[in-house]
Amino acid sequence: MGAIPASGAPAEKPHALVEIQGNALRLVDCDQRAVALGLTRGMTLADARARIPDLVVLETQPQADGEFLEALAGFCDRFTPLVALDEPHGLMLDITGCAHLFGGEAGLGTLAARAMQRGGLQLKAAIAGTPDAARACARHGRGGIVPPGQEEALLRSLPTAALDTDAETVIALSRAGLKTLDHLAERPSETLSARFGEALAVKLRRILGHEDRRITPLRLPPDCVVERHFAEPFADTASLEAVVVRLIGEAARVLEVRGEGGRVFELGFFRSDGTVRRLVIETGRPSRDAGALLRLYRERIETLADPLDPGFGFDAIKLAVPLCEPLDTPQHSLDGRAIEEEAVADLVDRLVTRFGRDRVLRFAAQDTHHPVRAAKALSAAAPVPETPWLAPEPQEPPARPLQLFEPPQPVEAIAEVPDGPPIRFRWRRLTHDVARAEGPERIAPEWWRDGSDEPMRDYYRVEDAQGRRFWLYRVGFYEADSAPPRWFLHGLFA
Amino acid sequence: MPETASTLSDLRRSLAEAALRSGPAAAGRIGLGVPALDEALNGGLARAALHEIYAAEVADLAAATGFALGLALRAGQVEEKAAGRPILWVRQDFVDAEAGRLHAPGLNELGLDPARLLLVRARDGEGVLRAGAEAARCPALSAVLIEPWGEPRPFDLTASRRLALATEASGVPVLLLRVAATEAPSAARTRWQVRAFASRALEANAPGAPAFALRLLRQRGGAAEREWRVEWDRDRHCFAERSLSDRASRTGHAAPLSRPLVSLSGDGQVAADGRDSGLRRAG
Numbered sequence: 117m118g119a120i121p122a123s124g125a126p127a128e129k130p131h132a133l134v135e136i137q138g139n140a141l142r143l144v145d146c147d148q149r150a151v152a153l154g155l156t157r158g159m160t161l162a163d164a165r166a167r168i169p170d171l172v173v174l175e176t177q178p179q180a181d182g183e184f185l186e187a188l189a190g191f192c193d194r195f196t197p198l199v200a201l202d203e204p205h206g207l208m209l210d211i212t213g214c215a216h217l218f219g220g221e222a223g224l225g226t227l228a229a230r231a232m233q234r235g236g237l238q239l240k241a242a243i244a245g246t247p248d249a250a251r252a253c254a255r256h257g258r259g260g261i262v263p264p265g266q267e268e269a270l271l272r273s274l275p276t277a278a279l280d281t282d283a284e285t286v287i288a289l290s291r292a293g294l295k296t297l298d299h300l301a302e303r304p305s306e307t308l309s310a311r312f313g314e315a316l317a318v319k320l321r322r323i324l325g326h327e328d329r330r331i332t333p334l335r336l337p338p339d340c341v342v343e344r345h346f347a348e349p350f351a352d353t354a355s356l357e358a359v360v361v362r363l364i365g366e367a368a369r370v371l372e373v374r375g376e377g378g379r380v381f382e383l384g385f386f387r388s389d390g391t392v393r394r395l396v397i398e399t400g401r402p403s404r405d406a407g408a409l410l411r412l413y414r415e416r417i418e419t420l421a422d423p424l425d426p427g428f429g430f431d432a433i434k435l436a437v438p439l440c441e442p443l444d445t446p447q448h449s450l451d452g453r454a455i456e457e458e459a460v461a462d463l464v465d466r467l468v469t470r471f472g473r474d475r476v477l478r479f480a481a482q483d484t485h486h487p488v489r490a491a492k493a494l495s496a497a498a499p500v501p502e503t504p505w506l507a508p509e510p511q512e513p514p515a516r517p518l519q520l521f522e523p524p525q526p527v528e529a530i531a532e533v534p535d536g537p538p539i540r541f542r543w544r545r546l547t548h549d550v551a552r553a554e555g556p557e558r559i560a561p562e563w564w565r566d567g568s569d570e571p572m573r574d575y576y577r578v579e580d581a582q583g584r585r586f587w588l589y590r591v592g593f594y595e596a597d598s599a600p601p602r603w604f605l606h607g608l609f610a
Numbered sequence: 611m612p613e614t615a616s617t618l619s620d621l622r623r624s625l626a627e628a629a630l631r632s633g634p635a636a637a638g639r640i641g642l643g644v645p646a647l648d649e650a651l652n653g654g655l656a657r658a659a660l661h662e663i664y665a666a667e668v669a670d671l672a673a674a675t676g677f678a679l680g681l682a683l684r685a686g687q688v689e690e691k692a693a694g695r696p697i698l699w700v701r702q703d704f705v706d707a708e709a710g711r712l713h714a715p716g717l718n719e720l721g722l723d724p725a726r727l728l729l730v731r732a733r734d735g736e737g738v739l740r741a742g743a744e745a746a747r748c749p750a751l752s753a754v755l756i757e758p759w760g761e762p763r764p765f766d767l768t769a770s771r772r773l774a775l776a777t778e779a780s781g782v783p784v785l786l787l788r789v790a791a792t793e794a795p796s797a798a799r800t801r802w803q804v805r806a807f808a809s810r811a812l813e814a815n816a817p818g819a820p821a822f823a824l825r826l827l828r829q830r831g832g833a834a835e836r837e838w839r840v841e842w843d844r845d846r847h848c849f850a851e852r853s854l855s856d857r858a859s860r861t862g863h864a865a866p867l868s869r870p871l872v873s874l875s876g877d878g879q880v881a882a883d884g885r886d887s888g889l890r891r892a893g
Contacts, residue, residue: 476728490715491724514819514820517710518712519671519710552811552817553815584806585817609672
């Protein structure tokens, strides 16, 4: 199927899009009015202006075009989960097994055309047995439906440009007197591939339906999909939730039959004006508990920065489960530990849904002596690797602070030469007299990890006269000919 | 009068239940390991209740945090069932910026296996309260620690009542750690003020185990305005009392050798020449 941005806007004047090509501004696209006035692609802007003085010129925005096309692909998700971009300005839908849901191929075609028209687009669509045949038919033929097995008969009359090769090849073909696919198909394919390359012969076979290929969809088809289409769009929040409840229940049943649970659930709300809003719910472990999922959905709805706007109503809602994992029917163990773990996992899911993945954390030990890297905060949404923490030395006071400043805070300190602990230091405008101290503990930077030449640090545990305990370190040494060392406060002990 | 008899027995039963819930021998108590403290608390800290811990000053936040962590660990220690359950900690981002972020090896050094900790970081007071209330309802936790900064508006009397109700239903102790906040009416069962306290010096005058000066500001249905000095014994997972005279005797014993000191003048300059006195200033 190909959709061509339309000139349907009620503008009186001809429009054209320009782009700098070489050293000149050239037309890249013109609307129908401009075409009717004799403008063509590739014409310089100066030339076009000379012919049509009131031409409205706009700059091309390939980025915006791409985004629009992707949004359109999202919209077409309602017809089939397999939607691919077909540059330029085209979409390729694999509707195998989907057409009957929309009243057959003809019904689907009309439905799509009407939807595009509502969005102010002109659609030229073709349905054929292979993607290449459909593309050639839509872009170079009359479009419409090519009945199964009729590709060869119907598409032989297309010009050689339908092969989508470079302009030189097309010229070379036409110089050889080969103007249509028909002419090419009559020749033995060995000669063709010897002269023009294997790709051309393959393309020809594909267009004529002798060979098929799969399209690469934009979004991976989910493992499990349940959806509802409505005859009339509706905007009522209460019935919206009722639909979601039913969809979740249905998905849960499908997953149960398969012995699987979903980790990611994606709800797609298809608005009648073509906008698609997708909400994603994630769970920490595979789940098919309809009640828990519904709670997560409500949590998600409640925390949306911009609420779900029904606009003129939704005409389809789709629940996809892109990530499934095996899940056995839960067995209730006797000690109740499993139930507790379940309850904690549910709590984590709710917190993750409300606050985001990076806000609910667990700590994992890292094999390093670097104080900052010794622990890694990982999202609790995913299973955290089990890394054992070294048991602290018995009878010893804590060697590492409870709270760590990152980056460390510079302090002013006086200390004994050459490597004594600080005797007095000033932090945040307060002077602390050190009553007890221990150190230095020398910690070298991990040059093999970051390759930096960060200097060595000498750490001290100190306690001030009020009983507050700090973790300070010194960078550099007290030497006559070097810069004076600097002191930093890195952490606070309980 | 059979009606009256049944009413009477109902009343008796509910009274007995109430006594069981609040009595000294009640199961729902977390003993702190310090006899004097436990006695003052009527057998220990009530488990299914909200407790407030105020840092005496902002600089005492680390001490208050350590004390709260100790209480949370006691909660897991006293009841066998709660031993391996996770502790959920809700922290406002501003606390991280102001007092440093939680350091897992440091938690480990205080006796909490960091794998047991679930940390929720919330942007504002409202988020902290929401996450805290959500967690307080989950009975599968060992304890919930809530740490907002200052006095966010959502933390009012209603919010604390709600938290107290949630903890009563779930039986999970909720510890509300307050810093840079003045006392306000709340539904908390106890209210503590924590100040850092000089530790017992180890060999070579090294700082010892974490020590706190506690002040019980308020206790619902109990005596208050009392003070204790305790230290946290990580190996035994309990608090131990320090006598008030402890400090003097200890420091006297392990006093450092007198050393020449340079004074720090008002503008931050060292008055004496650092090289001569063996001391130098850096900063």
